[in-house]
Amino acid sequence: MRILALDTSTPTTSCALLDGDHVLREQAIGPPAKAGDVLPAALGDLAPVDAVAVGLGPGSFTGLRVGLAAAKAIAYARRVPIAGASSLQAIALDEPGTVYAATEARKGELFVQRFESGTPAGPVQVVLAADLRLPEGARLVRAAPRAAAVGRLCLPRLRGASYDAAACFALAPDYVQGFPARGG
Secondary structure, X not given: OEEEEEEOOOOOEXXXXXXXXXEEEEEEEOOOOOHHHHHHHHXXXXXXXXXXXXXXXXOOHHHHHHHHHHHHHHHHHHOOOXXXXXXXXXXXXXXXXXXEEEEEOOXXXXXXXXXXXXXXXXXXXXXXXXXXXXXXXXXXXXXXXXXXXXXXXXXXHHOOOXXXXXXXXXXXXXXXXXXXXOOO
16 A cells, blocks of 8 residues: 655655555655645655545644645545544654654744653643653654654554545644644
């Protein structure tokens, strides 16, 4: 199964083409980046794409909307299944032990979530970077999510799935409840 994966939750746009969990091509551009800058160069012909995976955030309001719109348009046009995954979990996916994955929220704030060996172990929080304190033994991983990790996270839901218009259009970004959406 060939999966087109995309994450636009941060100023670094990442795009990948996977065959199952094997990465065929991956490219990241940014900042600044636009999906139109990374898609053609990273992927080439979309004819062999069997499914689409997209990072759902949390992250930039505008970036999430653009990435999700691009992913939905490709899934709709090709009539292939689509699934979304947490951009923070994509950061923590291959990290052993207790990890706090983080991305920029805005002006000194971070989106942060705790993971145990890649599995979510707490809710997404918005914290001031200066106030962030980690428990002993925990590590902070502050990075841009990789599209290949998003694709690997979505693979179990995409394998054997078929196109579902209602599911495609219902897929929504994670703006983080209680965090006011502003441009970004």
